[in-house]
Amino acid sequence: MSNIVLKTEGLTKHYGGVHALENADFELLEGEHVAIVGDNGAGKSTFVRQITGVETRTRGKISFDGREVEFAGPLDAREAGMECVFQNLALADDLDVPSNLFLGREKIRFNLGPFSVLDRRAMRQATEEGLKRTGVKIPNLDNPIRNMSGGQRQCVAIARSASFARKLIIMDEPTAALGVQETAQVEEIIRTLKAQNIPLILVSHNLRQVFDLVDRIVVFRRGHIVASLKREETDGNDIVSYITGVKTQNEAAAYI
Amino acid sequence: MASPAQGAGNRKPDSARRSRAPEWNVFLALVVMVVVFEVLNRLNGTSFLFNMRHNLDAVFNQQRIAIILLQVAVTGIIALGVTQVIIIGGIDLSSGSVVGMVAMVTMSFAQTLTVNGNPNPKGYWDYETMKYMYDLPVIVPIVVSLALGLVAGMINGALIAYNRIPPFIATLGMMVSARGVSTWYTNGDPISFPSVAYGQLSNGDLLGQLTFGLIHWEGQNPALIFGALAVLFHLIMTYTLYGKHSYAIGSNEAAARMSGINVNRHKVMVYAIAGMLAGVAALLLTSKNLTAQSGMGMGYELDAIAMAVIGGVSLSGGRGSIVGTVLGALIFSVIISGFTSIRLGAYYQDMVKGVIIVGAVALDQWRQRRSADRI
Ligand SMILES: Nc1ncnc2c1ncn2[C@@H]1O[C@H](COP(=O)(O)OP(=O)(O)OP(=O)(O)O)[C@@H](O)[C@H]1O
Ligand SMILES: [Mg+2]
Numbered sequence: 001m002s003n004i005v006l007k008t009e010g011l012t013k014h015y016g017g018v019h020a021l022e023n024a025d026f027e028l029l030e031g032e033h034v035a036i037v038g039d040n041g042a043g044k045s046t047f048v049r050q051i052t053g054v055e056t057r058t059r060g061k062i063s064f065d066g067r068e069v070e071f072a073g074p075l076d077a078r079e080a081g082m083e084c085v086f087q088n089l090a091l092a093d094d095l096d097v098p099s100n101l102f103l104g105r106e107k108i109r110f111n112l113g114p115f116s117v118l119d120r121r122a123m124r125q126a127t128e129e130g131l132k133r134t135g136v137k138i139p140n141l142d143n144p145i146r147n148m149s150g151g152q153r154q155c156v157a158i159a160r161s162a163s164f165a166r167k168l169i170i171m172d173e174p175t176a177a178l179g180v181q182e183t184a185q186v187e188e189i190i191r192t193l194k195a196q197n198i199p200l201i202l203v204s205h206n207l208r209q210v211f212d213l214v215d216r217i218v219v220f221r222r223g224h225i226v227a228s229l230k231r232e233e234t235d236g237n238d239i240v241s242y243i244t245g246v247k248t249q250n251e252a253a254a255y256i
Numbered sequence: 257m258a259s260p261a262q263g264a265g266n267r268k269p270d271s272a273r274r275s276r277a278p279e280w281n282v283f284l285a286l287v288v289m290v291v292v293f294e295v296l297n298r299l300n301g302t303s304f305l306f307n308m309r310h311n312l313d314a315v316f317n318q319q320r321i322a323i324i325l326l327q328v329a330v331t332g333i334i335a336l337g338v339t340q341v342i343i344i345g346g347i348d349l350s351s352g353s354v355v356g357m358v359a360m361v362t363m364s365f366a367q368t369l370t371v372n373g374n375p376n377p378k379g380y381w382d383y384e385t386m387k388y389m390y391d392l393p394v395i396v397p398i399v400v401s402l403a404l405g406l407v408a409g410m411i412n413g414a415l416i417a418y419n420r421i422p423p424f425i426a427t428l429g430m431m432v433s434a435r436g437v438s439t440w441y442t443n444g445d446p447i448s449f450p451s452v453a454y455g456q457l458s459n460g461d462l463l464g465q466l467t468f469g470l471i472h473w474e475g476q477n478p479a480l481i482f483g484a485l486a487v488l489f490h491l492i493m494t495y496t497l498y499g500k501h502s503y504a505i506g507s508n509e510a511a512a513r514m515s516g517i518n519v520n521r522h523k524v525m526v527y528a529i530a531g532m533l534a535g536v537a538a539l540l541l542t543s544k545n546l547t548a549q550s551g552m553g554m555g556y557e558l559d560a561i562a563m564a565v566i567g568g569v570s571l572s573g574g575r576g577s578i579v580g581t582v583l584g585a586l587i588f589s590v591i592i593s594g595f596t597s598i599r600l601g602a603y604y605q606d607m608v609k610g611v612i613i614v615g616a617v618a619l620d621q622w623r624q625r626r627s628a629d630r631i
Contacts (some may be wrong), residue, residue, distance in 0.1 A: 054514075073515035090514045092507035094574035095500070103504055105513030106497055114525060116497045 003030040004063070005168055005199050006051070011060035013046050020046040022223045024060070029151055030168070031197040033190070035210040038220030038243055044203045047220070048172050052077045052084045065167055075104070081167035085157050085174050093146040097138060098127040100145060101160045130163035134189045151182025158189050162198075169193060170201045173211065187213060207236050226250045269596035278568045280297040282583040285566075289587055302585075304597050321596065322476065324589045326544075329478035333537045335560040336411075336482075336489050337530030339581040342564055345506040345573030346416065346525050348425035351534040351560055354408045354551025356438040358401050358538035361549035364441070365389070366397035366450040372455065378448045394453040401539040402532055408434060409531020413524030438550040448547040458543035458562040478540040484613035485533070502526060506573030558613060563588045566621040572624060588612070 002215060006028040013021040021043045028034055036044050050057040053071025062069055064080060071077045074084065091100050097119070107119040107126070127141060136155040138148070145153050154174060161169050171190075175183040190213050193200055204210050210217055219227040219242040227242040227249045241247040267511040295306040302308060307317050317619045334351045342346045364380040371377065381389040408430060412586035462480055463473040473480065493499035501522050504512040513519050537556070567584025571574025591612060595605050 073516075074514055078516070086514070090508070090511040092504040092511050094503055094507035098501060099504070103500075103512070104517050106500060108497070112496070113497045114496075114501075114522075115492060117495055118497060120495075152348070157627060 005030050008061040009061040011050055011062065011113065012058045013050055014058045017059040019223050024148060026225060027220065030198055033194055033202065033214040034203060034216045034218055035214040036218050036220060037210060043045055044218040044220050045172055048084065048170055048203060048246060051172065052073050057171055069100045078177045083161035083165035084170040085161050086172055086244065090154060091145055091157055094144050096144055097141040097156055098123040098178050100156055101127050101130065114192040127148065131159055134159045134192055151185065153176055154182065155185060158170060160187060162174065162189060164192060165198055168199050172203045173205065175206065224250055270331055271363060277625055279580050279583060282567050286583055286587045286590065289590045289594065291327045293590065293597060296598050300580055301544045304594060324480040324593050325476060327589040328585045328591060329482040330537050330541050331556050331559045332482045332563065333485060333579050334534050334556055335563040336463050336485055336578060337533035338560040339527050339576060339578060340502060341530045342569050342571060343573060343576055343631060344502050344523060347556040348427045348530050349411060349557050350408065350427040351530065352435055352556035353431045353434035354531055354555040355535040355538040355541065356537045357434040358409045358544045359548040359552045360438045360447060360541060361404055362397045362401040362439045362583055363450060363542050364455040365400050368449055369450050370497065374484035376449050379443065383448050389428055393452055394451065397454060398539060401508065401535040404532040405535020406528050409528040413527030416527065417523040421454055444550050446547050446549045450546055454543055455546050458540050478544060479515045480577055481540065486578055493578055498509050503574055534615055547579060559588065562613040562616055565620055570624065571617060
């Protein structure tokens, strides 16, 4: 249980003059579920975007699965076994559930290059199995997801990542727009992932959720990682004082 | 965003909504249009669809149906490409001008050397030194038309995908330039007198040849080819990666990119196919008319867009189908020939056409607002 799955050293991202992420040193162990918390604009999503290769980092090192990596894009990350549910849903509204699940990695019956014939039955079947495994219930798979509730759509996005993730899954505020019931459903999926020993990085503003679900909590503040705390060794008030800057473990960032 | 109250429970409206494809509404509209024109005709003692001359044994007004199909065919072929362009969230204003450009260039490769024993009076190539450019095998102009259309489309696609020029502007530029090429090519003169084989492309009896003389359908090759292309692209859009990715890109381009779809390459491909289909339309049109003029295809781009939109293709991308567009093309043509059948003047027809185009877009907007409200 002590192999390191993901490690960043000095990870930094500047958008012009905006120092969105500064020298982030981060480690994730095999099977571990870690939460990232912090105020709006603290750099949480920026951190996720550097790891998944959506953006090119300004500097720093990322090691994944024992090797130093240089993902050219999210597709590279995905091929390496890392899946991400992005903050703004990356779904195509006019497609049905199986098409969304398999977007970009469709199953093919006859290979004719761009005009390859899709294996729709196999994709549908795999979708049903994937949803069953993650406990997601969706009444009609053939509907375009436009006609679904926000919760169902989010579940599709998560199910999509969960059924393809082999080594790591990252979720950026997966329950931000959801009601109570849908949130519970997403949390259920996360527990299933824990049971399957798939490591998770969960970005969330919901401290109740964080304490319910994860092993360790990492606090971001103004682009710096200011704390890494085991769940058993901290509480809500403690976390809040790190988020707001009352306390810090990161002396280098203390003056900000 | 949906309210949580609308959550997982409402299975019923979901499945009900699914059960009737939007194409059914378009089909119903087509039937209604036909009935309306039939009634209007009957008030004058004539008929829109049926043969009223009792001395002939045909049931239908074959002449009218032939005209409708021919009208549908040429613009409809363009609309097949335009449909794909709109589905990926783009627009193509250049197709009419590309028809003009391809028509002129293609025709110059299709000419015959002697007309009634005299040198071709409209000969594009110098009669003495470039004799070999006449009476070329018919495959040459066919390849020229497809290739030229393809290149025009690829330029559109490359401008849009790799140079981030909005589709409206890029294809507007192509619209102006291609028309320029078609006038420049002969300084505005028409090109005529193609080889017999070239004329047979549209005016021959392809169905007769394909069925070894079992069924004949003379002079309707454009309609036949339109039908075949419609089936082909329906299959492609429904069952292949190309179709799936087209809908994905039109629906959420960022998501498509994020999913690893090569969006830029796909866009170039879609515009190239649309250009090639405009080339096919030019081929059939010049073969039908046995002449090419620099003004050919003018306004076809709007007709094609109108056909797609009437058929339920959403201008904001992601929604619509080839089946819808074929029905939209039929509606469009029924309206035009319907007005002719009740002897409405050409000017009125243009006015009505404008109203139809705007009306179809308004309908699309309304549909979108309604579906946005529902969520
Ligand atoms: N593409 C960009 N260009 C310029 N600045 C950016 C860009 N993306 C993010 N930023 C800036 O970087 C900082 C960190 O943003 P980030 O999205 O990572 O915050 P976050 O912690 O995810 O916040 P939230 O909780 O609101 O999602 C912010 O100040 C933001 O304005
Ligand atoms: Mg964020």
